[in-house]
Amino acid sequence: MLKTITKTKQMRLDELIKYCIENDIEDTKYSVVENTLMSKGFTVLSDPSYKSFRVSGSGNFKITGYINKDDLFLVEIEEEITEDTKIDRLVEVYTRCSQLHVIYHTRNSINEILSEEEKYGVKTLTIYALIDDKLELIWEEKDND
Numbered sequence: 001m002l003k004t005i006t007k008t009k010q011m012r013l014d015e016l017i018k019y020c021i022e023n024d025i026e027d028t029k030y031s032v033v034e035n036t037l038m039s040k041g042f043t044v045l046s047d048p049s050y051k052s053f054r055v056s057g058s059g060n061f062k063i064t065g066y067i068n069k070d071d072l073f074l075v076e077i078e079e080e081i082t083e084d085t086k087i088d089r090l091v092e093v094y095t096r097c098s099q100l101h102v103i104y105h106t107r108n109s110i111n112e113i114l115s116e117e118e119k120y121g122v123k124t125l126t127i128y129a130l131i132d133d134k135l136e137l138i139w140e141e142k143d144n145d
Contacts, residue, residue, distance in 0.1 A: 010072040030073040083110040089130035
């Protein structure tokens, strides 16, 4: 039942080019994030026609505008969740002494949660990830019976 999640990362141009080559990215356009506002905690896209990086359908690259070596691009990356993937926000449903409980975890993996079952005398039933403000079931006990 393990799923794929989409994460947004920021990459410099050299990292973006490497990412596009390694992942056979085609027909995609990336815009520069404004660095001045980022330092104040904001993520703002510049005018896409001003500074951008495009990969054509045939895999060729096109740069528009003057790109600074420190400019960052927003990149959405699909990542398959494994039992070792660290996820920012997880919700575990478990039983202990025949009672149902729910607990919130931060920066844990499925394996880290499951490794604590014996220590705390609990039986994990399901684990959900909070992805894009929605709880998505990513693991359940019957998956491993």
